[in-house]
Amino acid sequence: MYLRAVHAEPSIPALKAFLAANPLGLLTTGIPSSDPSIHYLQTTHIPWVLDDTSPSEDTLPTLRGHIARQNPHAKVFIEHAAAAASPGKPFTLQQEVMVLFNAPHHSYVTPKFYTKTKPETGKVVPTWNYAAAQAYGTATVYVDSKASSTITFLDKQIRDLSKKAEEEIMQHERPWEVDDAPAKYVELLRKNIIGIEIKVTSLGGKYKMSQEMGVEDREGVAQGFEGMKTEAGDWIAQTVRERGQSK
Template identity: 35%
Template sequence: MYLPPHFEMRDLPAIHEAIDSVGLANLVTWNGTELLATPLPLILVRDEGEFGTLYGHLAKANPQASAPVVGEALTLFAGVDAYITPSWYATKQETGKVVPTWNYDSIHAYGAPEFFQDEAGLLDLVTRLTQHHEGRIGGAWQVSDAPEDFIRGQLRGIVGFRMAITRLQGKRKMSQNRPLADREGVAAGLREQGRDDVADLIPLRK
């Protein structure tokens, strides 16, 4: 990922928080012939390994679940993002020398996925995945709410994976390269659009 120093996220807890805020990631692997990619809900175990460990699962019928992984795998987390119009910049009124841009969070996590199919491991995985994502919406559904034989049948159709993160890149492009007055204009404009989720990430100190 292209990573200018002023946009680079260096704080590991902040990167982990950004990962946890993303509901769906993309697992990308190379099998020696072609790139394979699958959108997946994932969970991060922060204290497992140097940079944390990712867990998820694929459908057993998905070719990526059985294909060899050549080199590193890449997991892409796209966080909040928003179009930034030059109309929000104070600089537009001063010089007119402004152009549109895009603000966004992006995390790239690299590692070697290990696949597993044991029932106990898969049940633990889907239980933790469910608890994590139900918690995000204030839900109360549990895997144990479904009939046991039904869940066992579902588990036979998936392959779990564990990926210890060996490299981690975080990018938060939130108008840090603009003058304070421009950043204030961006934050105000975003709030008018109902995009407090992005506006809250604009740094508003000198």
């Protein structure tokens, strides 16, 4: 990710808050497989649980997730874990992995929004406004469905993820709980997923929200998005103003 200074978010606590608020991240790996049908590069959407004991400090978090065992991405992990000849134990990948998190809204920005520069010089072109963060780290996978370490990891991960989603995203007063489903059914589903734990070693991100433009052009962008009268437009307009003030 290109982290131009005017767009970059330098605060680790702010970046961790961004991950927590936007938990659906894209896990990307580059790992070889003996199966020619499986691509070297794999990307999977995963809703992550963020473990962070010090949200206000610069300590880096841990991410916990799971994916379907039939996913080609999982098959690569299983292949490498089997080659390590450590049955029943979690397997730590040698290759670095990356997870990309995106803000809920993004948009094309028309040059017509630049109310100062466009009429004065015409030297403006379209762009795209968005916000994103990327976490690099070391991944440990839990692939042996019979191992106690896998069962313990997955049981906690799915419970923590369900609790977060039900309470923070859905905001249910009486949230659905894993124990609401039959135990045998949950056990069956658990056998068909693998666990992934990532120790984050590097965290960076950006808000590309027209900070490179002058005050009048930024306000033109904000007003332009407000004029769309959409949830996305309102969010982008607010973020353009907030990031413009903090640059």
